[in-house]
Amino acid sequence: GQQLNQSPQSMFIQEGEDVSMNCTSSSIFNTWLWYKQDPGEGPVLLIALYKAGELTSNGRLTAQFGITRKDSFLNISASIPSDVGIYFCGYSGGGADGLTFGKGTHLIIQP
């Protein structure tokens, strides 16, 4: 099957720091999506990327679809306490087989 690696697995940062996480795959994909999940809730879509090289921002969040179509990163600038949660990348190869997700990056903000 297709390998999807999301890193880091967890991050411990201070409030105000910038955050960077990424996903890489062994295959080429058509779509990269970034989600955030708060405890006890379902994932919420943050950013969707549909073109290689695409760079998209959503407030303090920025994500890019790698030019090789095998990777994507998500940056969060000036982190705040409500950024705590699990961030998932997801990809689609197209067709009717739905999305596949990475294992998630746990973001923890230390006081």
Place this chain on the structure above:
Amino acid sequence: ETGVTQTPRHLVMGMTNKKSLKCEQHLGHNAMYWYKQSAKKPLELMFVYNFKEQTENNSVPSRFSPECPNSSHLFLHLHTLQPEDSALYLCASSTRTDYGYTFGSGTRLTVV
């Protein structure tokens, strides 16, 4: 509220029980999905319905039985589950199977 509503939010059931999870969306989406989320594991796709037709069954045991009576409703019927089936079951919908999904809040299932 995301537009995808799942009920119940929490469910405790015995291994001999039969129960159903319900998902409802009024976003006009054509595709609906069931995902399983266990601790320390990635989100696992279980079933995909596209225009009410099941297009994916990701090797899910037969004790999980999906039903999609129309494009707005999706059910997951459960029977003779095992303790390892305890997890958060998430429903999602989308306009297309490769577009961004909208997830519900999930049903936290505990099998005792």
